[in-house]
Amino acid sequence: MSTSEQRPGALQGIRVVDFGHHVAGPLAAVMLADQGADVVHVDRPGVTPPADDAFFNRGKRRISLDLKDAADLGVARDLVRRADVLIENFRPGVMDRLGLGWEELRAANPRLVYCSLPGFAADDPRAGVPGWEGVIAAATGNCRIRAGHAPDGWDDTRPTYTAIPVASNFAAFCGAFAIVASLTARQRTGRGDRVEVPLFDAMFEAIGGSGAYPVARGLPPERAISSNGSGTYRCSDGRYVQFNPIGATPRFLVWFLDAAGVTAWVGEGLADRARLDRDPELRRLLHDRLTALFLTRPAGEWEELAGVAGVPLAAVRTLAEWLDNDHARASGQVVVVDDPELGATAMPGSAVWLSATPALPGRPRHLPDADRAEILAELASPAGPPSAEVASPAGPPSAELASPAGASPARPPRVEAGPVADPVAGPAAGPVALPYAGRRVVDLTQILAGPSAGRILVEFGADVVKINSPQRRVGAHGFVNRGKRTILVDVKSSQGQQILWRLIDEADVLTHNFPERTAERYGLGYEHVRARRPDIVYVSVSCYGYGGPWAGRRGYETQGQAATGIMTRTGGDGRPAVLGPYNVLDYGTGAMAAFAAAVGIYHRELTGAGQQVRTSLTRTGGYQQASFAVRPAHELPAVTPGGNVPGGARAAEPSGPEALGLSAWHRFYQAADRWFFLGATRRSLPVLREVPGLEQALSGLDGSDDDAVAAALQTAFRTATASEWTGRLTEAGLGAHPVTTLAELMADPWARSQGLTVTQISEEAGEVVMPGIAIRVHGNPPRLGHPVRRPGADAHEVLDRIGLAGSAETLEQAWAVQMSALPSGWDHF
Template identity: 85%
Template structure:
């Protein structure tokens, strides 16, 4: 029987603005939390307010007014969670900082999402998306998707607020993890996810490499004919038959009636790798083949054959797509101003605690009377702390805890983490699911990673960091014996099988809950569950194609995969971690498990959430008007394609004498810009009404100095600016290294390796990095011993159930 949302009873005060804060808060509201959003007086909400503040109560407060500030402090005193994304120091100056808030409310989970952290030398720099993109190298075109003759040093701008989104995803997860820890300790904690730091979660495996080899160059995904192809109707498809075997390509060629191509070696991956001409021949053949049918016909044919292929759609098309609506990835809400309005559904789905994404927003200050009446009532005593399901003092629990066997002090730190003693069986593959498991490791979980024998394990050194790794054939009877022994002792099971595949393996939710009733069962997929596309396969590129992201990145009519980093894979990893956290919190409170789900296409909609609000009587999605980025209030078209440098002349990339940098300003900044040394003459005579004239004047002036000189002058004036940093520079940056955003570990396989560290900061119980992962399968004997099968290890290997020798490399793709 369905119950209330998993976070029912949790009170959140949302001081957020723009994207990061409100997005994290709406993710909590959709799970049943009572969120009170604080609006600033005199601000007209943009169209995307219909999404970012749905399901919340609202009160307008002028925090510079003593009486309104008192109301804000009273809300904080009664809250379970506070969310804010001001620059460091703003909340402290208001008397609403962590120290003051903790003093009056020790149970508060306090989440800050500034552009740059308080201890970052750039803390005072306005953290516009373009500034963060320049600082983290998130302004390059995806390898293989640049126009012919493209200058690789030239940056590109996207309207998708990637850094804000990742901060929100990670912040929402960390908040729920903090609430879970509070169930045990009775104490709150402070979480910080700066936008700059959050980008290291987005970078993921792109920033992982053995020091001896160095950071490899970007490589286009072209194996087995992968690519974007034009079809007979002028539309495009994104075809991605990658994987450990050529099965997807062979299935597609069979379905298309060109099986004979296999006889020419066109499905032989090893030959293609040795012979670029053979790879080129396959691409040319596919180019001609796709021109023989319309895009949607190819999509149906390929997906009936089980092949990852998606027609490229616009976001407007996805918001009206039958699968997106049936699966709840898009909902239609009766907004008080816009009427029936399509927008993103809930970020994650839970079986026992339904989400509440259909609740329309309240308009600013609509709940003032109710909120003030609640504040006038006596403050209730805090809820009692629930007892944890297991007794952490028991010998059995100590053996199960990831703290067991660690050096003195380190074990205590791990034991304080939210998921200490929690066991996870991770069956997921590629990037999204394994990333969720890695995040759970960082917050204390003990994760056993299961991969198939005789298969390459992609990005293993990063996504499986901190896990125990074993290679098991879960389709075999002996492999099932191993798996079920692990599941019977697990708190969480994660997989990324398409819908009904898990059931065919006997691993569906009902199968698992029959043996482990309180399991949190996590499903990750490309297209999600519950709609007609539930059985379809897909990767990052299919998720971008289906949800409209590729149409934003492409130029000259040809769509392109956006950005150098996998914003859907790693974004879905954070979303799956959030889904798991909500499931575990519900279990902590009630003792009941449930199934939780998320998918790449839902993450694709959330990455575009600020652009994904469409009133049903509109032909195109509504555009936010000024709050998300400066310049949009002018009604200018959204910047799209590889040639986009920014929103307008005030807010864009510029080329200095030595390199590019980003300027974050708006036309109201003209008086300030005129005072910047070197710009006085260039801007004299301009009144700011002509953006093109401003851009031309700045372009000429900026060529006279270096990017560092200009950014120093501009930031000293209080404007946003940052030089464009390459990924190689970022991964070796001394400050990033000192803060654990980039880390080194010693791999038994390749020696010292560099990779992104931990994006989330927690004061009281800092996340742990996790030990260097060994070669895939190297922990098999330890895992088998833990479940009582140590004596059967050799027999299991001889029966092909486990692989313990001739292990595949974990760093072969770096």
């Protein structure tokens, strides 16, 4: 492919062929393109791209190929023979029938990393079912309102539909990470591999800690987040704020009450966490007082006040407002691209930020087939090596990727690879090291997002030491810290810093989620660490991202949703609501942070140079809404958070809790026993008329009246069970799935057999259930981490490894490390 343009970016020289469509495939590919990969997107001839094509295909070259035409199929095969990565998200079997399946292509290109993102896996009994988002949502319980956000009198059995393609997004995030991890492994083994992240499987990453529980107690009921007065409040201007002063102490609530001029409430016990936890009347009083207080000022003022006070609070914005927001623009979370058709167009920036290898999100898309002549000319030239990487496992990096001046050389893996598999015959006898085997990570992150990144790195071989603060509860510990060694260290103390720096001295990766400048105050900023460890990959995770005016603000899942427009999209009747039931920003950002670390590690493997990498909850919020986040400049609102709320979701998008789907053909329906999702289109009418039980219901209808079709289908569907209708509809080739509860999903025999739900034995809680691994890598599969012990239980082992075992008692007496009376890792499940 073209070498005339020298592009920066960690993935420079990597060649990707993108056969993706809709969301998952193109999104994974654009994440690679933004990091410098040369991506060729293959379009179907004659297809008119939708508006979001401006985002999903930016920075890519394009060629239109009819894969049913022999000549065009030959071009596609030639592209793949010269590629490092192939991405596709067809149903299982489609690429095989075209002669573009993994088994055939790896014989021609043994170094190929082949990534499939289907709706259901090839070995799933539902493999042939069209994996529409609604079908996957029904199958994974992702169709419930968040606890505490349902309208009064809501029927909890009734599903709700979101237009945000959560499953596709998570598949793309996980797929992009796994691709880069496989490229890193290829550096050692010389061979590619097959990555598969079905949308159904990817949802287990989104479910996260919501699906973790001790068997003896069972899956706990969903609870509204209401501690310390958390909630969504209306302000004097009619706008809303999302206030979330949660945490192990009431500090955020106290800070807010002080800043708001109502310090006397503290003396009344309204900030007493222990009393609030046990006294519902006191919680109600605090909520009522806050409701009245927020009505005294506009939302923008409350947001500024909270930002100065260091309190997690965000004004609720629309997506259009976020795209026009000063912080979003300054931090690179939103970029303006000069699109060839739309002109100046706002859209999400890169998924991650890297200091030494800058992303390239500002490259506009090319229109379909715009690069045909250039691509065909390249294919006509003599084939070069598959990539600009090392030519063989033992060979040196190419000249253009040699270590920059001043960079320390890359250290060899501490765990050597086992026998390298023959790319066609299969694996040789003996173990093969995972991509990050021998790599050590110091994990300083808290709550969900950062720790999830560390857990994913564990699954791909990393040795992770998890550091938490002493005398604090550790949230979701049993799931997010699975596979890590755990120690409780006061990193603010001089003795605690001694422990931390000894760990950093032997680490390859450091992760933290401090707000901007907080790490610097602890002497742990990137420049501090780089001075001692120039080859470190330094991963920073935050709520709002770095580099803009909000960089120092605190926030959680709910603030990320509020700021980026998700709450406006989810709510109904003018009242915003948190998207539920899963933490799609926390766990999505965990996958994004793992991707950021993977890109940093890959660059370090090639050059020996470390760098700082960053991502945030609000970056993920933009990516979760990327299908709607392409706005020409003239469409953006000229409003401030204190002004009137502009129109929220576009007219064609279903929103609010009452939404059941996109149309009569594509929505939830109630059967005789429970709800199910029908995934079809208007063109499916002739097929639907042939489904047993629907012949009479649809007779006389031409499909032009959606309401009439919906009424006819709803009446017919009441005559049989959801399972019966699902069987009939899928037999006809349509998408359908009964609504599955989370409890049913976590106990599902097929999910258990595939490791999507797993059982481990906790030394504290006995048998525990939790989501397993969403990513499949066929030649070198990721491995489940060992059950995590109580927070801090590995202190002696960790101290011994860094030569401080003899100082353990002294360190504990100085409160630098906690090794007794350890907190529970499961008490809140």
